[in-house]
Amino acid sequence: MADNKMTPEQLHLVKRNNIFKGTMILALAGFITRAIGFFYKIFLSNTMGAELLGIYQLIFPVYGIAFTVYATGIQTSLSRLVAAELGKRNDKNIFRILRIGLLLSVSLAFIMSTLVYFGSDYIALRFLLEERSAKSLRIMAFVFPFCGITSCINGYYYGLKKTAIPASTQLLEQAVRVIAVYGIALWAGNGELSVTCELxxxxxxxGEIASCLYNVLSLFFPKSPDKFLVLEPDPNAKMxxxxxxxxxxxxVSVPLSANRLLINILHSIETVLIPTMLRRFGLTTSEALSTYGI
Structure with a gap:
């Protein structure tokens, strides 16, 4: 926390440096994460085959729609509200905003988990048009509450302009995902790599559980919210x-989520239509999924 006698120029410089530093951290983490993801997809393609990779990719429209419902808008609203309280030098509301956001997000996540888990057969057959994806959907349903917690805590740190935790969370999630799949595949295959959609x-x-635990633990070793203020806390601030x-x-979250949900639904329809149209124009189911998976 800086001296309360900072000049406007000094205050502007501090804020600009924080923004630049945060942007660079997120950009670097994003680049490394995408690089890992690129090679991971090559690994999956080689070990699963194009057809199974196509089935695996079919579940992500469901993941995207669910994530939009329980996380996207809430994360953005938390960032915005926490940043606003920071700007008003009010440290009293920051943790309360996080707690309420977590309650909303996790509640919605449990609802989405229940719907996807028990409706997996229907979703796979009627929406994804691939019944073999049902088991993967049931496994994926367990991850939603953990994703909700992670997204809220990340939003909290974005609002505080402390991007190191969200950036390292991305890297941890990707690393654990790759190591877990590789290790389990090697163990289950008795030394030979064999990856299924479910694996x-x-x-x-x-990966999501690891990143969630990491984020939760980060809250137990923080500076108190007032330490993130550039100036002294406002003594007249109210909770x-x-x-x-x-x-x-x-x-804030409802309009954002509604807009993003519409985009995700349209994107999901496009994704599902690709293998469907390939089948309509003469390809077998296996060939259509293989083409989509490449």
Whole structure:
């Protein structure tokens, strides 16, 4: 926390440096994560085959729609509200905003988990048009609450302009996913790599649980919220009611989630239509999924 006598120029410089530093950290983490993901997809293609990879990729529209419902808008609203409280030098509401956001996100995540788990056969057959994806959907359903927790805590840190935790979370999740899939495949295959769709989804679960635990643990070793303020806390700042904070979170998150949900639904329809149209124009199911999986 800086001296309360900072000039406007010094304050502007501190904020600009924080933004630049945060941007660079996220950009570097994003680059490394995408590089790992690129080679991981090659690994999956070689060990699963194009057809199974196509089935594996079919479940992600469901993942994207569910994530939009329980996380996308709430994460953004948490970032915005925490940043606003930081700007007002009010450290009293910051943890309360996080707690309420977590409650909303995890509640929605459990609802989505229940719907996907028990509706997996219907979703696989009627929406994805590939009944073999049902088991993968049931496994994936377990990950939603962990994703909700991670996204909320990341949003909290984005609002505090502390991007190191979200950036390292991305790297940890990707690393654990790859190591888990490789290790289990090697163990199950008695030294020979053999990856199934279900195992690849288990890797997602392991990665998300690891990143969730890491994020939760990071909250137990933090500076107190007032330490993130550039200036001294406002002694006249008041704590908002839970009802008011909930209303503010929903006011920001609902329109964002609705907009993103529409985009994801359209993208999901496009994704599902690709193998369907390939089959319609003469390819077998195996050939269509193989083409889609490449």
């Amino acid at each position: 690849a989804v288990v890797g997602i679960v392991f 908002s009611s839970k009802k008011q904070i909930t209303k503010e979170i929903l006011h």
